[in-house]
Amino acid sequence: MTALFDTFKARAEAVSAEVHRFATKAEALDFILAFLRQENAADIPQSRVVWANGSLLDGVDLGQLAAQTPGLTFNVTRDAAETSKIGISQVECAISDTGTLVTDAAPVERRLVSALPLIHVAVVATDTIQPDMAAALVRVHPGQCGYISMITGPSRTADIERVLTIGVHGPSRLVIVFVDELGRS
Amino acid sequence: MNTAFRESIHSAVNNANLTGALGRFSEAYRVSRAKAYEGVDFEEVRGRIAELKSYAASHLNELAEIFTRNAQARGAKVFRTNDANAAAQYVVDLARKNGVKSVVKSKSMASEEIHLNRHLEEAGITASETDLGEWIVQLAGERPSHMVMPAIHMTKEQVAEVFSKEVNERLAADIPALVKRARKELRTKFLNAGMGVSGANIAVAETGSIVIITNEGNARLVTTLPKTHVAIVGVEKLVAHFSDVLPILKALPRSATAQLLTSYVSIITGPSPNTDGSLKDLHIVLMDSHRSEMANDPMFKEALQCIRCASCLNVCPVFRLVGGHVFGKTYTGGIGTILTAWFDELKQSEEIQGLCIQCGNCVDVCPGKVPIPDMILELRRRLVKQQGPSLKEKAAFGIVNNRRLFHTMLRAAYTVQKPFAKDGFIRHLPIFLSDLCEFRSLPAVAEEPFRDKFLKIEQPRSQEKAAFYAGCLIDFAYPETGTAVVQVLNKAGIEVIFPEGQTCCGAPARFSGAYEVAAGNAKANIDALLAEDVAYVVSACPTCTVALKHDFAKTFASLGLTESVPRAAALAAKVVDFSTLAKQLVDAGRLTLKEGDHLSRITYHDSCHLKKTLKADRAPRELLGKAGYELVEMFECDMCCGMGGSYSLKLPEISAPILRRKLTNIKNTGAPIVAMDCPGCAMQIRGGLDKDGAPIEVRHTAELIADRLDSGAGPRPGRPLGPASQAARRNEDR
Numbered sequence: 001m002t003a004l005f006d007t008f009k010a011r012a013e014a015v016s017a018e019v020h021r022f023a024t025k026a027e028a029l030d031f032i033l034a035f036l037r038q039e040n041a042a043d044i045p046q047s048r049v050v051w052a053n054g055s056l057l058d059g060v061d062l063g064q065l066a067a068q069t070p071g072l073t074f075n076v077t078r079d080a081a082e083t084s085k086i087g088i089s090q091v092e093c094a095i096s097d098t099g100t101l102v103t104d105a106a107p108v109e110r111r112l113v114s115a116l117p118l119i120h121v122a123v124v125a126t127d128t129i130q131p132d133m134a135a136a137l138v139r140v141h142p143g144q145c146g147y148i149s150m151i152t153g154p155s156r157t158a159d160i161e162r163v164l165t166i167g168v169h170g171p172s173r174l175v176i177v178f179v180d181e182l183g184r185s
Numbered sequence: 186m187n188t189a190f191r192e193s194i195h196s197a198v199n200n201a202n203l204t205g206a207l208g209r210f211s212e213a214y215r216v217s218r219a220k221a222y223e224g225v226d227f228e229e230v231r232g233r234i235a236e237l238k239s240y241a242a243s244h245l246n247e248l249a250e251i252f253t254r255n256a257q258a259r260g261a262k263v264f265r266t267n268d269a270n271a272a273a274q275y276v277v278d279l280a281r282k283n284g285v286k287s288v289v290k291s292k293s294m295a296s297e298e299i300h301l302n303r304h305l306e307e308a309g310i311t312a313s314e315t316d317l318g319e320w321i322v323q324l325a326g327e328r329p330s331h332m333v334m335p336a337i338h339m340t341k342e343q344v345a346e347v348f349s350k351e352v353n354e355r356l357a358a359d360i361p362a363l364v365k366r367a368r369k370e371l372r373t374k375f376l377n378a379g380m381g382v383s384g385a386n387i388a389v390a391e392t393g394s395i396v397i398i399t400n401e402g403n404a405r406l407v408t409t410l411p412k413t414h415v416a417i418v419g420v421e422k423l424v425a426h427f428s429d430v431l432p433i434l435k436a437l438p439r440s441a442t443a444q445l446l447t448s449y450v451s452i453i454t455g456p457s458p459n460t461d462g463s464l465k466d467l468h469i470v471l472m473d474s475h476r477s478e479m480a481n482d483p484m485f486k487e488a489l490q491c492i493r494c495a496s497c498l499n500v501c502p503v504f505r506l507v508g509g510h511v512f513g514k515t516y517t518g519g520i521g522t523i524l525t526a527w528f529d530e531l532k533q534s535e536e537i538q539g540l541c542i543q544c545g546n547c548v549d550v551c552p553g554k555v556p557i558p559d560m561i562l563e564l565r566r567r568l569v570k571q572q573g574p575s576l577k578e579k580a581a582f583g584i585v586n587n588r589r590l591f592h593t594m595l596r597a598a599y600t601v602q603k604p605f606a607k608d609g610f611i612r613h614l615p616i617f618l619s620d621l622c623e624f625r626s627l628p629a630v631a632e633e634p635f636r637d638k639f640l641k642i643e644q645p646r647s648q649e650k651a652a653f654y655a656g657c658l659i660d661f662a663y664p665e666t667g668t669a670v671v672q673v674l675n676k677a678g679i680e681v682i683f684p685e686g687q688t689c690c691g692a693p694a695r696f697s698g699a700y701e702v703a704a705g706n707a708k709a710n711i712d713a714l715l716a717e718d719v720a721y722v723v724s725a726c727p728t729c730t731v732a733l734k735h736d737f738a739k740t741f742a743s744l745g746l747t748e749s750v751p752r753a754a755a756l757a758a759k760v761v762d763f764s765t766l767a768k769q770l771v772d773a774g775r776l777t778l779k780e781g782d783h784l785s786r787i788t789y790h791d792s793c794h795l796k797k798t799l800k801a802d803r804a805p806r807e808l809l810g811k812a813g814y815e816l817v818e819m820f821e822c823d824m825c826c827g828m829g830g831s832y833s834l835k836l837p838e839i840s841a842p843i844l845r846r847k848l849t850n851i852k853n854t855g856a857p858i859v860a861m862d863c864p865g866c867a868m869q870i871r872g873g874l875d876k877d878g879a880p881i882e883v884r885h886t887a888e889l890i891a892d893r894l895d896s897g898a899g900p901r902p903g904r905p906l907g908p909a910s911q912a913a914r915r916n917e918d919r
Contacts, residue, residue: 133431147408148452
């Protein structure tokens with residue numbers, strides 16, 4: 001798993017993603033909350049946070065967490081996502097050799113939080129890392145999933161003078177949080 | 186060539202923004218593409234893609250049916266049509282029915298092909314492109330200049346100008362700021378649009394899925410925010426199995442933009458929920474529009490293996506000079522020429538097919554293994570058949586087809602040129618011919634053609650014989666190359682014969698689409714070269730070698746002259762290029778070069794036919810190394826020199842800048858000698874260096890090797906090398 005993670009990290013960072021890894025859910029949650037503070041999350045337009053629920057939050061009192069965290073909502077609507085700076089979601093698995101995240105994006109809130117805000121924080125269980133796309137698409141297959149979204153780094157363009165520019169229509173930052181403890185149930 | 190087309194070429198090659206941006210990109214592309222493919226077996230991947238796309242092309246109707254059934258079962262509405270107008274009308278009607286006022290689009294070439302934006306606007310519906318490059322081009326009222334990079338011809342200043350007009354505010358030419366502004370403007374459009382229109386990169390029959398890749402993330406918004414999503418998909422995007430997406434997704438981003446994967450890949454199977462909880466109104470327009478006709482034509486079926494990566498544009502020496510606008514249609518470059526001929530009509534390709542210089546760069550990189558140059562030749566042949574050759578070509582080929590007349594005229598040329606020739610060059614011609622040597626000097630016709638010189642060469646007798654095929658340039662302009670070939674082969678104990686009946690190899694006629702003329706040349710040469718029993722047929726001109734070895738049979742096959750194919754094959758088995766044979770003789774110990782001398786630095790130019798078709802790029806380098814030269818590789822050593830036979834006469838405005846780039850790369854090595862295996866390239870490069878005044882010698886490999894024959898060692902008749910074609914075939918199997 002360490003080799004797969006190392007390759008993932010190298011490949012994802014090569015396309016400007018930020019990669020973190022934590023042993024426990026508690027550490028990961030602490031990191032995310034600290035990140036929100038650092039980014040000045042607040043209940044004003046373009047500073048809010050939308051979080052599409054995932055297993056990282058199992059056992060967490062969402063009402064209490066939202067109340068403690070300025071600007072955070074778990075009620076992901078189109079308007080909430082459009083006025084947020086940060087979107088958080090959990091993805092199904094990762095692909096090591098391209099630094100890609102694979103998500104079952106049929107639930108629309110998962111697309112909204114990863115497409116509209118400027119920053120996307122993606123939570124992923126470390127032991128879901130697959131060596132390549134072939135293995136990943138066995139886990140997430142169109143037979144069960146109507147909208148599969150693969151994400152490799154932040155949104156980018158080179159359409160003006162071939163100059164690489166990050167953050168066109170999607171997020172300009174992709175922060176990936178691996179959690180070893182997730183999925184080890 | 187019509188005036189408007191000539192003018193569009195003229196304005197393109199003189200557009201410094203365009204040629205600068207495309208030139209820099211294509212130079213960087215080769216390096217970044219190679220890096221993206223590190224650790225990937227490209228031949229294996231493209232073998233799989235070619236196979237699965239070929240299967241799909243043979244089963245278009247069946248796959249379309251399976252796709253329709255499966256997509257419908259998942260809740261998508263599928264509209265199948267053969268007609269481009271019906272496809273556009275379907276989208277317009279749907280928008281009207283749903284009261285849609287504005288449409289957001291992610292990049293779709295199929296929608297451009299059916300002029301969807303125009304249809305929507307005529308119905309009073311606003312259509313906004315959302316891919317940044319496409320939006321820039323749309324706002325500027327222009328057409329994309331590249332299939333993957335639509336606005337590559339524009340500077341940031343021009344983009345700022347266009348955006349400023351759109352937002353009614355003076356914007357600075359600052360790229361990140363412009364991108365940010367585009368995000369803001371287009372975000373509003375996404376949120377307000379009633380319909381999203383996309384294309385698809387792949388459509389999977391087995392699952393009824395469409396696959397869309399983008400880097401900007403616009404396709405995710407187009408398919409998520411509006412309540413209706415219409416995907417316009419050409420049937421050539423169909424594949425049978427879901428697993429087929431893997432090799433395509435492995436190659437497409439690597440070949441298109443040198444990425445391991447694009448930022449986003451969306452695989453959509455049936456409608457997903459909208460943001461208000463309703464289910465997406467998902468429509469898939471599956472459009473044939475001449476694709477099935479292509480699939481049924483054995484000469485063009487493989488064009489459906491294209492995955493639209495545009496790598497054929499990125500490596501093309503002509504495209505990087507002229508860009509996409511001169512093609513005048515949605516699809517550009519080599520593959521675009523072919524698609525235009527089919528999706529519009531053959532006649533629409535009349536001018537643009539002439540842009541292909543037949544260098545074969547695109548064949549090496551195509552992930553779908555589409556033989557683009559061969560298909561363009563076939564278009565040429567059909568155009569000539571439909572419309573007849575130009576009067577000028579008709580006259581020229583009338584002469585070429587009559588060997589005696591042709592050779593008499595070449596001999597006469599020596600006398601006619603006298604007032605213009607000096608030191609073996611013609612540097613100026615009277616006004617009506619002055620274009621011919623504006624950017625390079627032409628070689629003077631030799632006083633004594635090789636066929637006459639040959640009779641005076643004394644040769645050792647030997648049982649092992651080779652027939653030398655000179656070709657027109659060596660015979661009449663560079664006889665010294667022919668003499669060198671004979672010296673080298675004699676040294677190895679091979680006796681050379683020169684069959685008098687040999688004539689033009691037919692390449693000029695074939696490249697002009699005049700296949701009947703080429704077939705006449707082929708027959709005459711086969712008769713002449715097979716008359717005597719020889720072990721090898723040797724040529725020191727790669728274009729001629731390819732004609733003898735590959736094209737004679739292809740020409741016969743194209744014309745249905747199947748009875749002539751076996752004789753062409755018998756000849757092909759004996760044909761070998763000079764360097765491959767010489768290298769084989771050195772390896773067998775039958776040819777020794779002077780050893781121990783350290784000669785000067787040398788750089789080597791790969792001729793297109795030698796490297797791309799015959800794959801004999803190593804033999805000349807190894808020979809020159811053994812001869813004592815220190816090889817310094819030039820940048821883009823295997824990029825065309827711009828000669829392309831009569832191409833340099835027909836399109837001097839393109840040939841000249843290609844040559845200039847080559848001369849710069851040669852000069853940058855600092856080597857005093859540039860070697861090559863092709864007298865055509867030698868003519869172009871020698872003529873260019875003569876005009877340029879650079880003191881660099883241009884030599885054929887055969888001459889350099891002949892200079893280094895070990896005079897001490899006598900002829901070494903050894904064991905025969907076996908079928909001549911073995912070494913050549915080993916090259917091509919590589």
